[in-house]
Amino acid sequence: MLGPLPMATEISPAEAGESEGCIQCQQGSKLVLFVTGKCHWGCDYCPLSDNRRESPDMFANERRCSDWNEVIEEGRAMNATGTGITGGDPMLDMEKSLEAIRQLKSAFGEEHHIHLYTSIPFKPENCIRFADAGLDEIRFHLLDGRLERYRSVIDECHNVGINVGIELPCEPDKADSLFELLDEMNGSNVQFLNLNELEITVGNQQNMDVRGFNLSGAMTAAAEGSLELGVKLKQYAKDMSFHVKFCTANFKDAGQLRARFRRRAEVTLRPYEVLSEDDTILFGAIPTDENDARDDMAELSDQLELSDGWIRYDSTARRIELPLSAAEDIADMVKVQVQLIEVHPTHERLEVSVVNLNEQR
DSSP: OOOOOOOOSSOOOOOTTOOHHHHHHHTTOEEEEEEEOOOSOOOTTOOOOTTTTTOOOEEETTEEESSHHHHHHHHHHTTOSEEEEEESOGGGGHHHHHHHHHHHHHHHOTTSEEEEEEOOOOOGGGHHHHHHHTOOEEEEOOTTSOSGGGHHHHHHHHHTTOEEEEEEEEOGGGHHHHHHHHHHHTTSSOOEEEEEEOBOOTTTHHHHHHTTOOBSSTTOOBBTTHHHHHHHHHHHTTTSSSEEEEEOHHIIIIIIIHHHHHHHHHHHOOTTOEEOTTSOEEEEEEEOOHHHHHHHHHHHHHHHTOOTTSOEEETTTTEEEEOHHHHHHHTTTOSSOOEEEEEOSSTTOOEEEEEESSOOO
């Protein structure tokens, strides 16, 4: 019988040999920096959304950024301990990726841990440039599933002090080649292998259908058979020279993403807002014309004894925002609409729901 694979949807102790990049991602403390959507490979399992595919734009977490100041601002908004640089393929804009590392290290210090993903077996002489910029960890996606084309750049990254790993989707129909890869990696300068549960998404569903993959359950994006293969691969490699981590689709969604959302919310929460059990932000609101906002806020502040910072006017949403508890207290006492607002703790503060707390009059 196969033993259980340690995979949780909440933060759990790191496994021995687990990479620092994975540890920080699991804690939700890593900024996700998408430096470019450029990619030549067209992998049929790629989950990248259409608005990022081939895009030259940068995204820091969910925020589209036009300059490094905005990237740094987003990192500070979540008190980031590190950054994962991704794409597309960051090596298709090498100079931008190098500059990203320099900017992040300058802003947050040498202890700010940076890892980068790439599919390109780039020239080994460029490894020192990344080491000098401050790259801590690199993860290679093997396009042909073999180590040989990447061995020289892996060895040189190791020689200049960059921690080296391999990261691949765990494809159920590639079992034989994945077992062969484990044997090939054993004794090499690869320190870890991350296997991600194969996901079926809007971006790759047609390709996954062609390959005959089905969802493993009604409440997951995971492809059937990926988890079972991951368990076998992890056990097979338990005495090898590198660490194997299997990351489930549910953990990426319910674990890593929510942990990052929660962390950002805790840093940016306004005095009148509260964090829900679902890691969304809740507050009360009263739709108000801008011309009336100043007088209405003064009256509400006086009646509800609200200090500065506990009530504000959002000119974009055209509403007065205040503590949810105060909104609930006055909902049945006023002749105007009073609302509960729920938003995601992202830069854009995407609205999740709006609930009327009283009858609209």
